Amino acid sequence: MGLLRMLQLPLQHCRAALYLLYCFVTVVPFALLALPLWLTPPLMRFRVLRWWPRLATHAARWILGVRWQVKGMENLPKHGAILMPKHQSTWETYFLCGFLDPYPVFVYKKELHWVPFFGWGIKSLAWVAIDRSKKAAAFEQVKAAGKTIVEGGRSVIMFPEGTRTKIGAQTAYKAGGTRLAAAIDAPIVPIAHNAGALWPRAAWLKKPGLITVSIGAPIAPAGQNPEVLLAQVQSWIEAEMRVISPEYYA
Secondary structure, three states, X not given: OHHHHHHHHHHHHHHHHHHHHHHHHHHHHXXXXXXXXXXXXXXXXXXXXXXXXHHHHHHHHHHHOEXXXXXXXXXXXXXXXXXXXXXXXXXHHHHHHHHOOOOEEEEEEHHHHHOOOHHHHHXXXXXXXXXXXXXXXXXXHHHHHHHHHHHOOOEEEOOOOOOOOOOOOOOOOOOHHHHHHHHHOOXXXXXEEOHHHOOOOOOOOOOOEEEEEEEOOOEOOOOOOHHHHHHHHHHHHXXXXXXXXXXXXX
């Protein structure tokens, strides 16, 4: 047992290095594939390129031991909604892109376009890239794009915390997603998960274990104030976090 404990940390480092190598080796061909896919419709591009986050999620399972389970998948509307998930790590971006339907569209900061290879891929997907320094203009851009996206039967993903936060931390929620839902009369779906327990922000080492993703029932905007809607989203997510990870919310 003592020897196993001594080897555990070096083994974790080896797994982390192997996973990073895997991601780099596989993202390059997908990024190169994104270039000719510019000639195809966005939906076709997404169906091809989403295989990379799917593979990255499965590789995390087999290399790092990061497994997952989903509660409430039946709560996802069939014809588009505003999805508002917790944002704790890189893992959920892979999972949401790779496994949720119909065709989720991310709202993200345009600076990601400068990330080599990865940025090429996300730019080709025709998602909504915004300049976060220009808040008013950014929201008008999101509102116009969001209406077209939801009317086309797709879902928009907006992280209510705005940035990745440590699991258990109490952070302010932002009303961009609920403002959008109220403006275009789209249902809101809150999503809780505890990926940050195994895969914290900017962490080199990831812990093996089980991530729980919990999808809440849709919330109809029905003319409600965006701040009231935001309170409902935050209340459900934070309550659900205490169900799936009570040890972080003493």
